[in-house]
Amino acid sequence: MKVLRQDYDYPIFLNADHTHSLASAENAARAGFDSIVFDRSELPFAQNISETKKAVEALKSINPLILVEGEIGEIGTGSEIHEEAPQGLTLTTTEEAKEFAAATGIDILAPAVGNTHGLSRSMIRGEAQKRLDIDRIAQIRKATGLFMTLHGASGTNDDDLSRAIRAGITEIHINTEVRLAWRRGLETAFAKERDQVVPYKLLPAAVDAMKQVVSARLSLFNRK
Numbered sequence: 001m002k003v004l005r006q007d008y009d010y011p012i013f014l015n016a017d018h019t020h021s022l023a024s025a026e027n028a029a030r031a032g033f034d035s036i037v038f039d040r041s042e043l044p045f046a047q048n049i050s051e052t053k054k055a056v057e058a059l060k061s062i063n064p065l066i067l068v069e070g071e072i073g074e075i076g077t078g079s080e081i082h083e084e085a086p087q088g089l090t091l092t093t094t095e096e097a098k099e100f101a102a103a104t105g106i107d108i109l110a111p112a113v114g115n116t117h118g119l120s121r122s123m124i125r126g127e128a129q130k131r132l133d134i135d136r137i138a139q140i141r142k143a144t145g146l147f148m149t150l151h152g153a154s155g156t157n158d159d160d161l162s163r164a165i166r167a168g169i170t171e172i173h174i175n176t177e178v179r180l181a182w183r184r185g186l187e188t189a190f191a192k193e194r195d196q197v198v199p200y201k202l203l204p205a206a207v208d209a210m211k212q213v214v215s216a217r218l219s220l221f222n223r224k
């Protein structure tokens with residue numbers, strides 16, 4: 001990471017996504033990660049608060065500049081293809097967000113505002129999209145003043161993403177879209193060159209497919 005920063009003179013940061021224990025979060029902090037997602041959202045709210053508060057203290061004592069992210073509400077698991085989109089997930093309330101932010105001392109909040117990890121088959125077919133609760137994002141932002149991450153943003157309506165950024169989202173995760181592009185890039189290369197066995201001639205297709213997704217998303221996210 002340090003070499004990449006030096007060579008490209010570009011702000012690149014390393015984020016430890018979804019650590020589920022203090023031990024793994026501390027390992028990531030010691031390894032030099034710039035930010036850590038400490039995800040104990042499956043616990044009851046009070047326990048999530050006490051564990052996250054402890055993690056913030058422990059991680060900042062390893063690196064005072066590290067950013068710690070906490071998570072409340074349900075956003076499903078797995079950056080992968082799901083048969084069906086999960087239903088009935090509990091969204092984050094403004095009151096919870098305010099209490100959680102004040103009690104834990106986190107730098108970044110990951111709320112549940114209509115986002116879910118992974119993509120469903122109907123989303124891949126282009127028949128469905130995730131829709132976000134923009135008012136909720138704006139209210140949580142106002143109540144906490146924190147940076148906010150939108151996890152599980154793959155397959156979200158473009159206009160919702162632009163509005164979510166204006167409402168206070170500062171970081172967006174689209175891992176499943178990138179993974180899907182990787183797989184399709186490889187499939188296309190294999191189908192096109194059936195007798196090709198040279199890895200470095202086949203594998204760039206996966207990288208090119210991922211680049212296309214990332215650059216399209218970056219241009220949307222940076223649109224004024």
Ligand SMILES: [Zn+2]
Nearest residue numbers: 018151152173
């Ligand atoms: Zn996530």
